[in-house]
Amino acid sequence: xxxxxxxxxxxxxxxxxxxxxxxxxxxxxxxxxxxxxxxxxxxxxxxxxxxxxxxxxxxxxxxxxxxxxxxxxxxxxxxxxxxxxxxxxxxxxxxxxxxxxxxxxxxxxxxxxxxxx
Numbered sequence: 001x002x003x004x005x006x007x008x009x010x011x012x013x014x015x016x017x018x019x020x021x022x023x024x025x026x027x028x029x030x031x032x033x034x035x036x037x038x039x040x041x042x043x044x045x046x047x048x049x050x051x052x053x054x055x056x057x058x059x060x061x062x063x064x065x066x067x068x069x070x071x072x073x074x075x076x077x078x079x080x081x082x083x084x085x086x087x088x089x090x091x092x093x094x095x096x097x098x099x100x101x102x103x104x105x106x107x108x109x110x111x112x113x114x115x116x117x
Contacts, residue, residue: 008071009085012038012058015092016046022085027072031058031065038090050092057091 008029011021020041025034035053042049050056058065065074065088 008075010034010071011085011087012090013087014043014046014090018043019087020090025071027070027075029071030067031069031071031074032067034058034071034088035067048092055093057093059089059091060086 007024007026009022009024011019011023012034013019020038023037032053035056035058038056038058039050039053053067060074063074
């Protein structure tokens with residue numbers, strides 16, 4: 001996150017290798033706000049896009065960023081390079097509610113019953 005006039009220059013790398021940005025954000029911007037920005041700019045032709053902010057995980061400098069943190073709190077030592085653009089990786093979590101229901105249903109069907117006489 002390059003510091004330029006109290007702004008961080010960030011681009012978001014998607015799993016297909018394409019980028020969103022770069023765009024400037026003030027240090028007080030929350031990670032949740034970054035995720036909302038990603039949702040608004042998500043490529044419309046990408047059928048596996050996130051539905052909500054909860055579906056998006058941001059990774060910077062090898063760490064998953066928490067929604068309640070700010071961009072300024074999440075900066076790494078590499079962010080102080082003048083003119084540099086920080087790349088954050090975007091991971092989209094697949095919907096889990098349907099998968100959990102299937103797993104729970106399978107667990108009920110695959111019961112093992114032992115009787116000791």
